Amino acid sequence: MLKEFTYDVPTIERGYASQTLYVNLSSNEIKLRPVDDKMKETFTGGKGFDLWLMWNGLPKDRIVKWDDPENEICIATGPLGGVTQYPGAGKSIVTSISPETGIVIDSNVGGYFGPNLKFSGFDAMEIQGKADKDVYIFIDGDKGRIEIHDATDLPDLAYEITRVLSERHTEKEGKDMSVVTAGPGAEHAWMGCLNFSWWDMRRDLPRYKQAGRGGIGTVFRNKRIKALVAKKDKITLDMNGPADLEAIKEVGREHSGEILNQDPNQNRMRVIGTAHLPSIMDEFDLLPTRNFRTGGDPEARALFGDVWEKIFTNAGKGWDGCWRPCAINCSHCIEGFELRTGPFKGKKVVVDGPEYETIAGCGSNIGVFDAHWVAEFNFYCDAYGLDTISFGTTMGFVMELFEGGHIDQKATGGHKLNWGAAEHVAAVLHEIAEGKGFGGKHFGKGVRYLKGYFAKEFGVNEKHMQDIGMEHKGLEYSEYVTKESLAQQGGYGLTLKGPQHDEAWLIFLDQVHNYMPTFEQKAEALHYFPMWRTWFGLNGLCKLPWNDVVPPDNAESDEPAKVPKHVEFYARFFEAMTGRPTKGKDLIKMSEKVYNFQRIFNIRQGKGLRLHDSFIPYRSAGPVTDWEYESRQDRYDAQLKDIGIDIAGKSTTEKNKALRENREETYRLLTDAAYKRRGWTRNGVPRPEKVKELGLDWIPEVMNIVQKHHDSEPPKETLPKIDSAWR
Ligand code: SF4
Structure with missing residues (x-):
């Protein structure tokens, strides 16, 4: 000791x-x-x-x-x-x-x-x-x-x-x-x-x-x-010292009871957890496939929920909650899974998951349509301490460069990284753990690093890599194709910490349910939902019970996207614990303080301005290649006609260019609207009056930072060089 x-x-x-x-x-x-x-x-x-x-x-x-x-x-x-x-x-x-x-x-x-x-x-x-x-x-x-x-x-x-x-x-x-x-x-x-x-x-x-x-x-x-x-030996009901224990029991019973009643008719999380999502994502063209080029593939069937239901051990037959009293119980596993590669080759292990993000990132996004391999990557990423999302998204990027002939085996340390080359993927994974070879020296540093590495050492076209390398602010994208959801493009690009699904997960609400058809509604959503989702992280809660299982009459409520009945549950829960009178709107205020504070923290770290929210990889907004355009030609042609562009006689390349100009401009307008709604300047700085309204002005350095930056103008939007001072 x-x-x-x-x-x-x-x-x-x-x-x-x-x-x-x-x-x-x-x-x-x-x-x-x-x-x-x-x-x-x-x-x-x-x-x-x-x-x-x-x-x-x-x-x-x-x-x-x-x-x-x-x-x-x-x-x-x-x-x-x-x-x-x-x-x-x-x-x-x-x-x-x-x-x-x-x-x-x-x-x-x-x-x-x-x-x-x-x-x-x-x-x-x-x-x-x-x-x-x-x-x-x-x-x-x-x-x-x-x-x-x-x-x-x-x-x-x-x-x-x-x-x-x-x-x-x-x-x-x-x-x-x-x-x-x-x-x-x-x-x-x-x-x-x-x-x-x-x-x-x-x-x-x-x-x-x-x-x-x-x-x-x-x-x-x-x-x-x-x-x-x-x-801690025992955790009991009253250990939190709540202001009103009976009120907590009552609201907990109501929420848990509703989950137990509704989950079997809705997502069946208790049986397959988030593995219910690949089929829905595939149906709505949202499942990242081969480095986010498309939102689905006929082969994706091999990764659907019914496949995982057979693989998960005792799916739905018992208790799989990462928090024991959780009624959703979505944390499934595979017992007795025999590994094919690596230091545990031939051994039977327990695999935790896989969850949706791993299935998509380490499956469809790299062209591996085989549940066994996805589970193998899942196990080793966990055992080695690696993020499955960043691993899968980085691998998709490298595979696309390899397939396109932009890099060869010299750049990948000898690995033939074609779509679906599961054994080579496993080899890269093991190299990361050993700190050797391409995996250990380069791959594990992610997409942004690799863009610089491939440009400098192998002369790969920078512009192309900026378009297809699915990272923003340095973080790899989580697993949703956002080309047809402007709200989710903002949900990823206008985040505090990079493109993840924790902060703003709007794609389902926008693209599947069409809850926010207008531009203004999308900007409003980019205010409300990041704040609301932040609230769970302030309180030690999981977000899934909020909207993965909803009340049976939720669709008839005023704002179904917000699941108003559950917001009211959470306000009652908070009040019963702390004794502070609380309504739904008060929960958003709590988050707004912290959200703005984190933005100011980013500015203190030399980032957090509009420049850092700009330049999402174009693949997250639209088709990069002619092949992508042609794979959804009817849709894109119709969109061009809707915005008044005459497509007669135009080549795919010309049409794709026109679509891109429109989509990039739309993202800029969305940024303006979302900043305005959040009370930020055009350069993305929380306004001093907003900071005061939120009660953060007692922290002198916070005021110094916003006062220093609040009248700064956004720089001209010029794509920064790869490997530049952004890092
Ligand atoms: S706490 Fe969340 S992740 Fe854990 S079992 Fe419950 S719903 Fe699933």
């Missing part, structure tokens, strides 16, 4: 422990920090607390890089986290400066770490510094002890680390603890993820959820952390 620290475990009151934990791995310093009412009122909790801790903890006089010792990893649940009466109430929110984007990334993840951390006495945990050897941090919330241990004897693979720590630290085989780990891949890639464990009571083994996006696992290993452990 390198350090030991003891403390009195506080009583949780109205959802808060009212203190946070600080650990510095350079000095082994451990201390507690108070949480006052101003912090609760301004930042609510969860991601809000993480951001506030980082804002104060990072040096303010310079841009902090992801691998600076001063960079932090913060983990928090929220005031509603750890409530055993409510579906989806077990989430942790992790933040750090991302290796991929250079700004704050946050990831919302299941498992028991966040609740165990709170019940151990901490609303959030803040880790700074870098250890000089591998370490793990053990939080014993039963005894009030925190220990930093030498971890040089721990194994490398994420799943094995959990097994060893369970044996070492608990008499209950790990049932009372949650472990956070990365893996060897996270050491060599910028797309490293974190695995958060939860105990599967039915199978009697640890299971995992991933904080996938933006490379927090990479920061974790750069700090030389092998694992975090939070142990």
